[in-house]
Amino acid sequence: MSDHCIFCRIVGGTIPATLVASNTHGIAFRDQHPQAPSHLVVIPRRHVASLADASDGAELGALLLLAAEVARSEGLSETGYRVVANTGDDAGQTVHHLHLHVLGGRVMHWPPG
Ligand code: AMP
Ligand code: ZN
Numbered sequence: 001m002s003d004h005c006i007f008c009r010i011v012g013g014t015i016p017a018t019l020v021a022s023n024t025h026g027i028a029f030r031d032q033h034p035q036a037p038s039h040l041v042v043i044p045r046r047h048v049a050s051l052a053d054a055s056d057g058a059e060l061g062a063l064l065l066l067a068a069e070v071a072r073s074e075g076l077s078e079t080g081y082r083v084v085a086n087t088g089d090d091a092g093q094t095v096h097h098l099h100l101h102v103l104g105g106r107v108m109h110w111p112p113g
Pocket of ligand 2 (some may be wrong): 003005006007008009046047048096097
């Protein structure tokens with residue numbers, strides 16, 4: 001847990017967020033700058049800087065299951081959705097606490113920009 005990390009502060013409750021789901025390993029909340037009609041962020045409760053720093057398979061599995069759960073609760077399972085983990089500078093990672101974006105509610109394009 002880091003006082004300087006925005007997402008750690010959301011986990012700790014000192015920065016507000018619109019929580020939509022949680023499990024023992026992670027929490028899911030609405031992105032403050034949504035890039036799709038549904039845009040959720042799924043993060044681990046403990047500080048992990050990025051996917052490149054992840055090593056706990058149970059934790060990663062729980063985060064993916066939480067991503068699928070929030071997609072289901074957003075009504076995205078039938079139409080489809082995208083799960084993205086921006087990792088490092090070239091991918092445009094701006095918050096250095098591992099997170100999965102869950103995006104849906106519109107047609108996604110490929111390749112991504
Ligand atoms: P990334 O660019 O992959 O690091 O994504 C970070 C995401 O976190 C962006 O989509 C931001 O809009 C989102 N974000 C940053 N701060 C907050 C916050 N306090 N509440 C909700 N979403 C946030
Ligand atoms: Zn953190």
